[in-house]
Amino acid sequence: MEKIPKFKYLPDRALNSLVNGLLREYKVCGTIEKDGFPAFGEVSAADELKLTQSPTHLSAKGFLFPQREVLLRFDMRTSAHVPVIEAERQVLFGLHPCDIRALALMDRIFAHGVPDPNYLFRREHTIVIGADCMPDEYCFCESLGTDDVDEGFDLFLHRTGGGYLVRVGSERGSALLEKYARTREPGKAALKELDAANERRRLAFRAKLDAAPEELPAIYAKSDESRVWERIGAICTGCGSCNNVCPTCYCFDVKDEVGASLAEGERVRTWDGCTLEDFAKVAGGHNFRKTRAERLRHRFNRKFRYLSDTFDSLFCVGCGRCSRSCLVKINIADVTNELIRENAGA
Amino acid sequence: MSLYAKMPEHKPEHNEEALSRGMDSPYLPFPGTVERSIRVSEKERFFVVAPSNETLLDYGPGQFFMVGLPGYGEAPISITSGPGEKKIELCIRAVGNLTNAFHRLRKGDRIWIRGPFGRGFDLSALEGRDIVFVAGGIGIVPMRSLLKAVLDKPGRFGRLTLIYGAKTPEEMLFAEEMDGWRRRGLDIQATVDKPDGPWKGHTGLVTALIPKIEMAHMNTVGVIIGPPVMYRFVILSLNARGLGAEDIFVSLERRMKCGVGKCGHCQINSVYVCQCGPVFRLSELKGMPEAF
Structure with a gap:
């Protein structure tokens, strides 16, 4: 039987009281406006939170x-x-759904093998409240099936006129909602509006992959010798932005x-990126991925092939951030489609 | 919003809660005490370390430690002592800040160790076979641990040959131990790029020696540890002697920052060398052009 999500209706002012309530107990990190763009940041008052349907340049991974x-x-x-x-x-x-999917993948990575307590402990203390979105020209989550989530969040908000339809994803989420916000049963109009919004969203995707997600690991596996890598390697500046925003x-x-x-001192870990020149260089000076082409091939394969051997999942969620932030407009969906075409022709 | 709105107070650190719940950090090293620190060549120093924790001694040949010093960081370091020994032996080349700091360590100083990490050599896969050990440069350092393990089990293996290449006779490590290894049944063929006056061994690359060694047909395995450039050529030479991808074992060097399969530096395709390696049967690396 298909699971029918149960919604509660949260009027706008009740959202404010929810945020204010959360602020009493938690550090709240949400989408705020930064230099005119939506970004994740710490919220100190409810009116700073600006729920946005547009993708943020950076993901929320830095908070975990x-x-x-x-x-x-x-x-x-x-x-x-x-x-x-x-x-x-x-x-x-x-x-947004892609970022909730990404969190679930990060959870698996850091729990796999030798668990990483630093990540996992922080994750345990983290409440996730999702919000719906609209794709821009870089988003291609729909092609990967990551455009919606039914788990991985405590609450999920869908915008409808004058308020939100809220899906409850956990008991913790349910308790918070009860404690800090007055909700009511949603009316038929709101539910209808949600259906219409979902349809609008579905039609709004412009970037698409030309193959099913489950075909991608095999396509990448056949593409080690593709000329695509040389071509994008020749324009890549090796800046590492794609790694940072992913x-x-x-x-x-x-x-x-x-x-x-x-x-005294500290041993610290900092983000690193496989597209940076020294990433695979050993002490004697040998670099196992000398060229930008090799480094890009490695990064793309990590998203669509290498990690699927261990986790049986793609590690790209289709958020389009790497394409959006690329200085030389290397587009992950376009590159993947090019490989799909090469393989169809072969 | 009032300028004086009171911000909620958060407790930013839950360290004690995590630790009290037994969340062990895999990044916490154990101290070891340097008992001997001996300069063994222009660039290498040999250390004997007494570990503070018994778990550090639970290693097999081919495994490695993350070894560090506060303020300098950590690096993956091969184990050169044999399995079952009561002290840890390391032989470290000075190439950067950390390894130069190791070189300043003297008797009584402390060194910080995590591990052992990775998959070492499976001795049962070598049993009953002739073994050709090919070591280049400081590849002899981890190879020594394997040699000790094999030589400690007389009668379990066939003919044993070590082909060891170094740049110069002065750079040959463990030369003083080699007579002992010979007495225990190891044929040692040493070669250098640049011989000096008294040098009596071979001159040239290790690959030149491979065609000349005696080995039982179809019952020989090769083990290769050396600088990255060496592998392809040695593999070809061993292939020419009839050794296939199932018969060749390699230990791969990679940059590593964590040792626990997270930091990504050592990744080749779907393999994290720090966890799945550093020792691989060559057949396991099929389809991974970046392995060598």
Whole structure:
């Protein structure tokens, strides 16, 4: 039997009281306006939260996997090491379906094999409130089936005139809603409006992949020798933006930072990127991915092929951020379609 | 909104809660005490380390540690002592800040170790076979751990040959141990690029020696550890002697930052070298052009 989502209706002013309530208990990170663009940031008052249907340039991954994170503190004199596993009780407010999917993938990565307590502990203290969206010309989640979610959130908000239809995804979400917001049963009009909005959204996707998601690992596997890599490698600037903005890029560097007094220091991890030149270089100087073409091939394969061997899932959620932020307009959907075409021709 | 609106107070750190719940950080190293620090060549120093924690000694040949110093960071370092030994032996080339800091360590100093990590050599896969060990440069460092493990089990393996290439006779490591290895049944063929006066061994590349060694047909395995450029050529030479992808084992060097399959630096296709390797049967690397 198909699961029919149960909705509650949340009027606009009740959203404010929900946010204000959450602010009493949690750090709230949500979509705010930054330099005229929607971005994820810390919210200090309900009116700062600007739920947006437009994609944000950066994902919310930094709130679970910070760009800079302390793993250990050490005393330089005694050389005693203390592990650091820090978390704040936080709410991520306004995540679109692609980002909720990405979070679920990050959860699997950091729990796999040797678990990473730094991520997992922070995740445990994090409440996820999703919000619906409209695609721009880079979004292609619909082609990957990541355009909707039925799990991975505590609450999910759908915009309808004058308020929101709320899907409850967890008991925790249900309790928060009960505690901080007065909801009512949704009227027929609101539910009808939601159907219409979903249809509008479905028709709004312009970027599409020309193959089914389950075909992509095999297509990538046959494309190691494709000339696409040379072509995009020749224009790539190696800036690493695609790695930074990607909600499922989780590679990191680890280094020590010592305080000015030289008495204590920290071992910190920071985001790293496989498209950066030194990423696969070893101490003796040999670089296992010398060219930009090789590094891009690696990155694209990580999204569509390599990790699917272990996790039986693609690691691209179709958010389009890498394409959106690319200085030289390398577009992940276009590249993938080119590989699909090459394979169809072969 | 009032300028004086009171911000809620958050408790930013839950470190104690996490630790009290037994959330172990895989990034926390154990100390070891340097018992000996010996310069063994212009660039390499040999260390004997007494570990503070027994779990560090639970390693097999071919595994590695993440070794660090506060303020300098960590790097993956091969284990050169044999399995079952009570002390950890490391032999480290000075190439950067961290490894140069290792070179300043003296008796009594502390060094910080996590591990052991990865998959080492499966001795049962080598049993009953002739083994050709091919080591280039500091590839002899992890190879020594395997040699010790194999030589400790006399009668379990066939003919044992080590082909060891270095740039110069001075750069040959463990030369003083080699007579002992020979006495225990290891045929050692050493070669250098640039011989000096007293050098009595071979001159030239390791690949030149492979066609000349005695090996039982169809019952020989090869083990290769060396600088990245060496693998392709040695594999071809072993192929020419009839060794296939099932008969060749390699240990791969990669950049690593975590050791626990997360940081991504050591990834080749779907393989994280720090977890699935660093030792691979060559057949496992089929379809991975970036392996070498």
